[in-house]
Amino acid sequence: MREDTRARIQEIALRLFTEQGYEATSLREIAEELGVTKAALYYHFKTKDDIVTSLVDLRVAELEKLLEWARSQEKNAEMRRELVRRYAEQFTTPRYLQVARFLERNQTALRNHPKLAKMREAMIRLSAEMCAPGAPATERIIHSLAFFALHAGKWLTLEGEFSDEEIEKASLEVALRLLEL
Amino acid sequence: MREDTRARIQEIALRLFTEQGYEATSLREIAEELGVTKAALYYHFKTKDDIVTSLVDLRVAELEKLLEWARSQEKNAEMRRELVRRYAEQFTTPRYLQVARFLERNQTALRNHPKLAKMREAMIRLSAEMCAPGAPATERIIHSLAFFALHAGKWLTLEGEFSDEEIEKASLEVALRLLEL
């Protein structure tokens, strides 16, 4: 029945960082939820920052898998649609959705985190794969907005009116339609 | 030449909160940039939270102006386009753009701030004005996405490639096209 402690720390930290923000979450809170003292955390992670690193690595790996796939493809309309679908599909794995949300909500707090730079770089390269080199600004921007639409759930203050599933489904539809503009 | 000190505190706090995040910005930093001690700040604002309140008030007032206008209009396609245009136009006033960005980037850190609840409520009502009552989920979501396309600058990791103006112009174009989907 005993779960790996390291994994439980990640799980609790991920939830609290997302709900309250990275800076607002102390190691004491994480330890308390886990039922240990904060000193115990230091056996599993060198620093608070290290917990973040372990989480971001998950997301970077996912983005790089996507990037690798994109590069192996011809850049046509069907490839772009499939890329958006695959990007959206990553969010159907709960842990990946949680990590993505954590990163969404802590961009500013983590702005100096080296792994975040890696992630942004991957996003830039991914959105570049959406267009032929030298594509006009509006095309680049519209295609990038397709990715953005999939993150918009955070901003859509419609909770209570529609389920998460409805919002996600409609977001994907909008993202795909954006590719056709 | 002497500017009002209260206004200068707001200006510096707004910039630092946006760049570094609310939690990561201390009153000491603000005071240092202003060239006074942090104790001096307490003459102008009761608490750190009070500085935020004074900033959020600006945004809430803008949203409510927009909401009032929306309510006085018939809900047709041209009204929706005009509403999006007016929403976008608010961001052309530098101070309002700065405040909006500050709020975008500190949603999580300020999640318990009472003024933030007011702002979210105003956004919900504003996006409700975009549709007839009882409109289907996809319509509501797509029209709401139109607003949020205008916030996409944060996510578009295209800085350096395109100017802020290009991104804003294209975002508005996409927002307007979303209304027609």
Place this chain on the structure above:
DNA sequence: GTCTATACGCCGATAGAC
């Protein structure tokens, strides 16, 4: 209006026993 001085607590992190 701004200062110095200070209260008081929580933070991340470490040392060393068990």
Place this chain on the structure above:
DNA sequence: GTCTATCGGCGTATAGAC
């Protein structure tokens, strides 16, 4: 692997002189 104890530092905030 987890504990107790503790460190140094910085956080917000206040008191009271000027």
